[in-house]
Amino acid sequence: MTVEQCNVLSDRIPDVASGSAQWSTEEQDHLASCRECALEWQLVQRAGVLGDRIAAAVDPEAMAATVVGRLQREERVLPFRRPGWWAAGLVAAAAAIVLLLGPFGDSDPAADPAADVVWLVPELDSLETTELMSVLASFDPATPDEVLMVPFIDDLEDQELEQVLQAWEG
Amino acid sequence: MGPQLESGSPSDAELAAAYRAGDERAATELVTRHTRAVVRFLYGAGASEAEVDDLTQEAFIKAFRKLDSWRGDAAFRSWLLTIAGNILKDEFRKRKGRRMVALEDRELPDRADPHGELAAGEAEDRIREGLSQLPRLQREVFLLRVQQGADYSEIARALDTTPGAARVHYHHAVKRLKERLL
Numbered sequence: 120m121t122v123e124q125c126n127v128l129s130d131r132i133p134d135v136a137s138g139s140a141q142w143s144t145e146e147q148d149h150l151a152s153c154r155e156c157a158l159e160w161q162l163v164q165r166a167g168v169l170g171d172r173i174a175a176a177v178d179p180e181a182m183a184a185t186v187v188g189r190l191q192r193e194e195r196v197l198p199f200r201r202p203g204w205w206a207a208g209l210v211a212a213a214a215a216i217v218l219l220l221g222p223f224g225d226s227d228p229a230a231d232p233a234a235d236v237v238w239l240v241p242e243l244d245s246l247e248t249t250e251l252m253s254v255l256a257s258f259d260p261a262t263p264d265e266v267l268m269v270p271f272i273d274d275l276e277d278q279e280l281e282q283v284l285q286a287w288e289g
Numbered sequence: 290m291g292p293q294l295e296s297g298s299p300s301d302a303e304l305a306a307a308y309r310a311g312d313e314r315a316a317t318e319l320v321t322r323h324t325r326a327v328v329r330f331l332y333g334a335g336a337s338e339a340e341v342d343d344l345t346q347e348a349f350i351k352a353f354r355k356l357d358s359w360r361g362d363a364a365f366r367s368w369l370l371t372i373a374g375n376i377l378k379d380e381f382r383k384r385k386g387r388r389m390v391a392l393e394d395r396e397l398p399d400r401a402d403p404h405g406e407l408a409a410g411e412a413e414d415r416i417r418e419g420l421s422q423l424p425r426l427q428r429e430v431f432l433l434r435v436q437q438g439a440d441y442s443e444i445a446r447a448l449d450t451t452p453g454a455a456r457v458h459y460h461h462a463v464k465r466l467k468e469r470l471l
Contacts, residue, residue: 129460137438158467166416166435166466170332173341174325182342183320186349187313193350 124149128156136163301365305356320349323366326437330370333432334377335421344380348373367439367447374429412470419469423462430455431462 128149134140142150150156299307299318307315327345336344352359352372359368420428429448433439441452441459448455 129463130456133434133438136435139438155467158470159463161412162416162463162466162470163435165412166333166420166431169413169416169436170329170341173332173338174328177324177328177342177345179321179324180317182324182345182349183317186320186346186353187316189346189350190316190353191313193354 125153125156128153129159132156132160132163133167136160136167302361305359305361305365308353309356316353319365323369324349326366327369327373329436330432331373331377333417333420333436334374334428335417336377336380340380344373344376347376351376363446364439364443366437367433367443370433370437371429371447374425378425415469416466419466420462423465426450427458427462427465430458431466434459 128146131140131142131146135142150160299315301319301322304315304319304322308319324345327348328341331341331344331348332338348369352369355372359365363371420431423431426448430444433444433447434441439447441455444450444455444459445452450458
């Protein structure tokens with residue numbers, strides 16, 4: 120019995136234990152006389168069947184059904200976790216905000232005169248004539264030149280002024 | 290159109306390719322084929338009987354998620370078992386390093402050799418406990434060699450080490466486990 124023999128046997132023990140190799144007569148003799156190798160042989164044989172009882176109780180087809188079911192569910196959910204989907208989602212959200220609130224840069228009052236008029240109408244009584252003219256002009260921003268052509272009160276002849284005052288006072 | 294599952298007994302590589310191409314039957318076949326090996330490996334490495342089912346399921350899910358990273362250098366089963374080892378390591382970490390090898394409930398022996406069965410059960414517990422206390426590489430090399438019959442070259446490919454290093458890990462594991470059996 121030599122250490123070299125023990126090493127050779129040690130390397131072969133798993134193969135013989137699994138049934139993929141067999142002992143030679145010499146190896147069998149060594150195994151019978153070497154306590155260390157016999158113990159290792161016992162260890163590997165027992166370790167080789169660890170979990171066999173539990174594995175036998177597991178249903179591989181049921182396991183496959185569970186695993187494939189989970190994979191299918193993930194396949195339905197996973198695309199939305201990918202970065203591309205996040206980017207697309209952000210773009211869609213931005214588009215929705217723009218549609219709801221109107222395009223950026225559309226805050227110029229002249230672009231939407233009606234909105235300003237709504238706020239100005241309650242205060243018309245306190246306006247000066249020139250301011251009133253401006254407000255009137257804003258009702259139709261497409262024709263500002265026509266509004267400007269209306270003569271100011273200072274420019275009216277006496278007779279015209281009286282007509283305007285009569286119209287205002289009833 | 291990618292490869293589809295054909296009749297006969299396709300290899301693991303063919304099944305993996307078929308799954309990548311969208312054939313779910315390939316996944317079913319791969320799980321069915323390797324479930325028991327994963328269960329035995331996890332149980333041997335220290336998983337309790339109660340948790341081994343869930344851990345096995347997780348190992349397969351993770352394997353399919355990263356199937357593209359399996360290049361076929363190592364056998365599919367060896368690659369899968371290293372994933373199972375990673376999952377078990379994470380589980381150990383969740384327990385804050387406590388490696389719990391539950392002594393499984395055993396029914397009272399009622400066979401012809403009750404003492405022998407009990408002794409075998411005790412030996413199994415001692416081996417599992419010893420395995421759970423080995424460094425991870427030693428434990429996985431030992432289990433791949435003893436349970437799966439993988440040679441050192443195959444083990445080295447699966448664990449990203451050299452055959453010589455795998456052999457050294459194996460013999461260290463054997464030495465420490467033998468001390469537990471004495």
